[in-house]
Amino acid sequence: MFSEIKKSLLVSIWFMFLTFPIMVIKVNTIENTIIWRWENLVLVGLGSFFLSFLWRFMHNKKATKRRQDYKDALSKLFYDNLIENKKVFIPVVVALIIFILLFPKLFSAYQVTIMTTALIYVILGLGLNVVVGFAGLLDLGYVAFYAVGAYTYALLNFNYDISFWIALPLAGILGALAGILLGFPVLRLRGDYLAIVTLGFGEIIRLVLENWGEFTHGPSGIAGINRPNFGFDLSIMGSINAIYYFVFFFVLVTIFFTNRLQNSRIGRAWVALREDEIACQAMGVDKTKTKLSAFAFGATWAGFMGAVFAAKTTFINPASFTFLESAIILSIVVLGGMGSIPGVILGALILILLPEYLRAFSEYRMLIFGGAMVLMMVFRPQGLIKSKRRRYNLESMSKKELKERQNAASS
Amino acid sequence: MEYFLQLFFAGLTKGSIYALIALGYTMVYGIIQLINFAHGEIYMIGAFTALIAAGVLSVFNLPVVAIFIIVTLVAILYSSAYGYTIEKIAYKPLRNAPRLSALISAIGMSIFLQNYVLLAQTSDFLPFPSLIGQFKFMEPYNHILSSSGLVIIISTFIAMLLLSLYIKFTRMGKAMRATAQDKKMALLLGINVDRVISTTFVVGSALAALGGVLIANHIGQINFYIGFIAGIKAFTAAVLGGIGSVPGAVLGALILGWTESFSTGYISSDYQDVFAFILLVVILIFKPSGILGKKTDQKV
Numbered sequence: 084m085f086s087e088i089k090k091s092l093l094v095s096i097w098f099m100f101l102t103f104p105i106m107v108i109k110v111n112t113i114e115n116t117i118i119w120r121w122e123n124l125v126l127v128g129l130g131s132f133f134l135s136f137l138w139r140f141m142h143n144k145k146a147t148k149r150r151q152d153y154k155d156a157l158s159k160l161f162y163d164n165l166i167e168n169k170k171v172f173i174p175v176v177v178a179l180i181i182f183i184l185l186f187p188k189l190f191s192a193y194q195v196t197i198m199t200t201a202l203i204y205v206i207l208g209l210g211l212n213v214v215v216g217f218a219g220l221l222d223l224g225y226v227a228f229y230a231v232g233a234y235t236y237a238l239l240n241f242n243y244d245i246s247f248w249i250a251l252p253l254a255g256i257l258g259a260l261a262g263i264l265l266g267f268p269v270l271r272l273r274g275d276y277l278a279i280v281t282l283g284f285g286e287i288i289r290l291v292l293e294n295w296g297e298f299t300h301g302p303s304g305i306a307g308i309n310r311p312n313f314g315f316d317l318s319i320m321g322s323i324n325a326i327y328y329f330v331f332f333f334v335l336v337t338i339f340f341t342n343r344l345q346n347s348r349i350g351r352a353w354v355a356l357r358e359d360e361i362a363c364q365a366m367g368v369d370k371t372k373t374k375l376s377a378f379a380f381g382a383t384w385a386g387f388m389g390a391v392f393a394a395k396t397t398f399i400n401p402a403s404f405t406f407l408e409s410a411i412i413l414s415i416v417v418l419g420g421m422g423s424i425p426g427v428i429l430g431a432l433i434l435i436l437l438p439e440y441l442r443a444f445s446e447y448r449m450l451i452f453g454g455a456m457v458l459m460m461v462f463r464p465q466g467l468i469k470s471k472r473r474r475y476n477l478e479s480m481s482k483k484e485l486k487e488r489q490n491a492a493s494s
Numbered sequence: 495m496e497y498f499l500q501l502f503f504a505g506l507t508k509g510s511i512y513a514l515i516a517l518g519y520t521m522v523y524g525i526i527q528l529i530n531f532a533h534g535e536i537y538m539i540g541a542f543t544a545l546i547a548a549g550v551l552s553v554f555n556l557p558v559v560a561i562f563i564i565v566t567l568v569a570i571l572y573s574s575a576y577g578y579t580i581e582k583i584a585y586k587p588l589r590n591a592p593r594l595s596a597l598i599s600a601i602g603m604s605i606f607l608q609n610y611v612l613l614a615q616t617s618d619f620l621p622f623p624s625l626i627g628q629f630k631f632m633e634p635y636n637h638i639l640s641s642s643g644l645v646i647i648i649s650t651f652i653a654m655l656l657l658s659l660y661i662k663f664t665r666m667g668k669a670m671r672a673t674a675q676d677k678k679m680a681l682l683l684g685i686n687v688d689r690v691i692s693t694t695f696v697v698g699s700a701l702a703a704l705g706g707v708l709i710a711n712h713i714g715q716i717n718f719y720i721g722f723i724a725g726i727k728a729f730t731a732a733v734l735g736g737i738g739s740v741p742g743a744v745l746g747a748l749i750l751g752w753t754e755s756f757s758t759g760y761i762s763s764d765y766q767d768v769f770a771f772i773l774l775v776v777i778l779i780f781k782p783s784g785i786l787g788k789k790t791d792q793k794v
Contacts, residue, residue, distance in 0.1 A: 101575055104568075105542060105614045110549025112623045117549055123614070142587075221594055223601075268779050275529045278597060279729060280778060283771035286726070294764040406722070410605060417598050450609040456602025460595045461587045 091135040098131035099124055141462050183331055187324040195327050199395060201435040202330045203388050206337045208415040208427040210384030213341060215413065216422035216470065217350060218377035219357025221278040223409055224265070224285025228258045228382035230292060230404035232389020237305040237399050238298075247311035251390050258386020259379040266378035270371055285409055292401040304400025311394050326395050333391070337384060342424055344380075353377050354422075407449070414456050420466025429467055496638065501759040502752070503639040503647075507712070509751025510650035514705035515728035516735070516743040517657065518577075518698025524674040524738035525694050527593065531600035532580055533702060534725015535607035538718065540573040540703030541622075541710040542611055548623050562625040562711075569703040576607075577699025578692055586688075604722070611718040619717045622710040642712040653704060654744060657697070661740065666693055674738070723767070730774045736787020745786060749773075 106127055109118040187195045207229065214222045232254035239245040239253070269280050292299045299305075313325045344350045352373045355363040364370050393399050411434065419430025438448040459466065515537050522530045547568040551561050584603045588596045626642050661667035672680040673690045681687050709724075710716045727750065735746025750770060757769040777784065 097579070101572070101579060102614075104546045104572060105539070105611060108546050108550060109615065110546050112545065112549050112552070112621055115549075115552055117553070219594065221597065268775055271782055272778060275523075275527075275593065275597060276733065276778060276782065279529065279726075279733065280775055282726065283730070283774055287768050287771050290765065290768050294768075407605075410601060413598070413601070446613065447609075449605055450613060453602045453604070453606030453609060457584045457599050457606065460591070460599035460602065461584070464588075464591060464595045 087136070087139070090139070091132050094135035095128045095132035099128045102127045145462060184328075187327055192320055192323050195323055196395075197436065197439050199323075199327045199330050201432055202327075202334050203392060203395075204412065204415060204435045205334050205428050205431040206330075206384055206388050207412050208419065208431045209337050209341050209424065210381045210388070211412050212416050212422065212424070212427045213344070213353070213384075214377050214381035215416050216427070217345065217357065218353035218374065220374065220377060221275075221281070222378070222381065223278050223282035223406070223413065224288070225281075225381070225385060225412055226404045226406070226409040227265075227285040227288040228261050228385035229389045229392070229408070230288055230401075231261045231382075232258050232386035233393040233399045233403070234292065234299060234305075234389070235386070236390035236393045237308050240308050240393075241305050247309065247390065247394050251387060254386045254390035255383045256386070258389065259383040261386070262378040262380075262382025263375055265382075266375040270374055282406065282409075285404075285406060289401050289404050292404070299401075302401060304398060304402075306398045308393050308397045308399070310397060326391070330391060333387070338424060338428075345424070349373070349376055411452065414452055417456060418459055418466060420468045420470055422470030423466065423468045426466050426468035426470065433467075497759065500638050501755045503643060504759075505752035505755030506748065507639075507643040507646050507751070508755060509731075509748035510646050511705045511709050511724070512728045512731045512750055513744045513747035514650055514653065514701045514708075515724060516732040516747045517654075517740065518702045519729050519732040520735075520737055520740060520743040521670070521694050521698050523732070525670065525677075525691060526585070526589070528585060528596050529600060529729065530580075530585075530695075530698075531597070531725070532584070532603040532607055533698065534721035534723075534728065535604050535611075536573050536577050536580075536699045536721070537702040537706045537724055537728075538716070538721030539576055539607065539611065540569040540699075540706030541716045541720065542615065542718075543572040543703075544569040544707040544710060545620060545622055545716060548625065552623070558625055565625065566704065566707050569707045570700045573699040573703030573706070574696040577695040577702075580607075581692060581695040586691075604725075608718055608722065615718065617718060619715045621715050622713070624714065625711050640712075642708075646708045646712060649704065649708060653701060657701070658740065660697075666690070670694060727767075727770060730770055733774060733784055734777050736784030739784070739786045742784055742786035746784065749785075 103124065106123040107120050109120065110116070186198060190198075207225075211222065211225050214220050214225070235254040235257050236247065236250040239250045240247075265281065265284050269277050272280060293302050295301070310322045311326065311329070313322070313329075352363070352368045355366070355368055356370065356373050356377075360370065363373075392403075415430040415434050416427055417430075418434060419428070420426030434452070438445045444451070515533065518533050518536070519530060522528060522533070544565045547565045548561060551564060556564075580603055584599045585596060588599055624642075626645050661670060669680065669685045669690050670693070672683070672685055673687055677687055680690070705724075709720075728747070731747035731750045732743045733746070734749060735742030735744070737743075750773065753773050754766050754770055758766050761769075781787075
């Protein structure tokens with residue numbers, strides 16, 4: 084116990100030293116004034132003292148847990164029960180859907196707007212999940228495709244007065260094309276190189292949007308984009324609700340598609356590519372096609388959502404498409420659990436809704452994002468909800484099927 | 495001709511700074527195959543610590559050169575300490591984890607540090623006091639190369655020289671090279687690999703801090719975001735030259751610096767960063783291992 088305290092004490096002294104200039108001193112070099120904020124030093128000292136206890140406790144727990152059993156307590160408790168026990172699963176999903184459908188009736192327009200944003204991020208997360216989670220291609224420029232979609236609708240609407248419903252599929256197609264366009268040069272790259280090139284690509288798109296004034300209207304952006312027309316006249320409140328329902332419908336479609344894809348031929352090819360590229364090629368999987376399809380598929384959803392985003396906010400500018408946005412979407416995927424669809428949904432709702440409702444913390448939002456990404460990787464690399472591969476075991480087959488297989492094997 | 499020389503030296507100055515940061519990337523990558531995404535933030539923290547130290551020191555009546563030296567040392571001390579701590583917290587627990595996890599942890603660290611400085615200091619651009627006065631070194635052509643630019647080029651050259659001597663002749667330098675070649679074998683031969691990795695982070699961070707102080711002094715203002723773009727550029731430089739190779743990093747940085755400077759001067763200043771990234775993509779497509787990089791076999 085004494086040595087534990089000593090250790091934590093040393094850690095807290097180290098952090099007090101480390102954060103001293105930036106946390107405590109604030110200088111103004113023009114007026115030559117110095118502000119000393121000693122209270123921050125005390126906070127850092129106490130904070131790091133307790134955090135170091137927690138850190139070591141978590142480390143010990145991680146080490147002992149690894150020895151005892153591999154099964155994950157949290158996901159076993161909530162998730163497995165929920166998914167596997169149909170009696171629990173179906174009512175929960177039905178209740179959730181009813182709640183979401185009634186949401187605009189229960190809450191104000193402000194809440195509905197926030198919820199729409201969160202749902203947009205659910206779809207973006209699911210789209211990126213295909214690229215990062217399934218195919219294992221770390222894409223740091225995902226937001227570029229989102230920008231492509233948004234500008235597609237905004238420019239078409241601004242220049243040619245084209246309606247949302249025509250622009251939406253176009254945005255998806257252009258997003259997919261941009262995905263393939265990025266995919267081609269980076270086919271030969273792996274891991275880290277891929278990450279940095281996609282990041283560069285995202286930055287190129289953003290810089291072009293910012294500087295190509297006559298085409299994209301530069302940093303000032305495009306305003307006055309039409310809201311989608313739902314076939315009947317809507318008040319502003321009504322159109323907010325309509326977009327909300329539309330996005331919710333889109334979420335369902337996305338979940339359906341990505342879930343079906345997961346166990347399809349192409350989905351398995353993605354996972355195989357993620358696990359071992361060389362073995363996967365040896366088994367006859369076309370690497371080029373598989374990688375490009377992952378990029379294109381992920382980018383399509385981003386393109387769709389870009390158009391929806393432009394229609395929802397009626398104003399876009401390049402500032403909405405920075406690397407930070409990509410990082411937020413990536414952290415949704417990572418926090419939720421790479422490759423796990425329920426995980427990504429949960430991750431998006433937590434990361435987007437929590438800062439909105441905890442206004443006091445919104446200032447610290449990005450700080451917590453960054454910290455959470457590090458801690459997640461250190462203590463729970465599989466994310467909140469671990470992705471589960473569908474397993475085909477003997478018990479799940481019917482007896483008849485089993486017998487047929489045995490006969491087939493013996494003959 | 496004068497315009498050309500001006501651009502040439504501007505590119506050299508820029509390239510020198512990129513080289514100082516790129517060395518940190520390339521050394522860390524050479525040893526643990528990790529893109530230390532937070533490296534740009536270490537550079538930024540170096541610049542901030544320098545600013546704060548300069549502000550505090552301005553109370554005392556010291557000669558400017560003394561302030562400059564103390565400020566640089568403080569920045570190097572703190573940046574190294576940050577580099578060391580970051581390695582311990584965010585990378586060491588993930589040493590045997592998949593590469594993707596370590597990379598995400600690094601990105602998280604980078605976002606964390608940016609916002610830490612943003613919240614503790616400010617998001618505004620802070621003016622950095624000019625510590626090296628304008629001394630006149632080549633009378634009629636002062637506009638071609640400023641004195642702070644000259645200081646950058648000379649200090650970078652000295653730092654490079656010291657680093658290459660360090661890697662070549664000291665015990666730790668040899669241990670670093672051995673670890674970069676084969677970590678397991680180095681461990682078997684009695685090299686303390688953990689200490690080598692920590693030292694690599696410390697040395698890389700010290701170089702980045704030097705870059706931070708020099709550029710802050712050159713440009714005259716800093717903010718919390720300077721590390722991000724500089725970090726990407728320096729990484730681009732390291733990849734251009736062949737990541738893992740120390741001379742490659744310097745070469746890549748200089749090429750990048752000149753590309754930016756000449757494209758700004760002769761084509762358009764708006765697309766300076768775009769040219770840098772296009773250069774990166776083009777090089778990676780045609781030579782994925784970089785200019786001086788060795789082609790490594792893919793492990794099966």
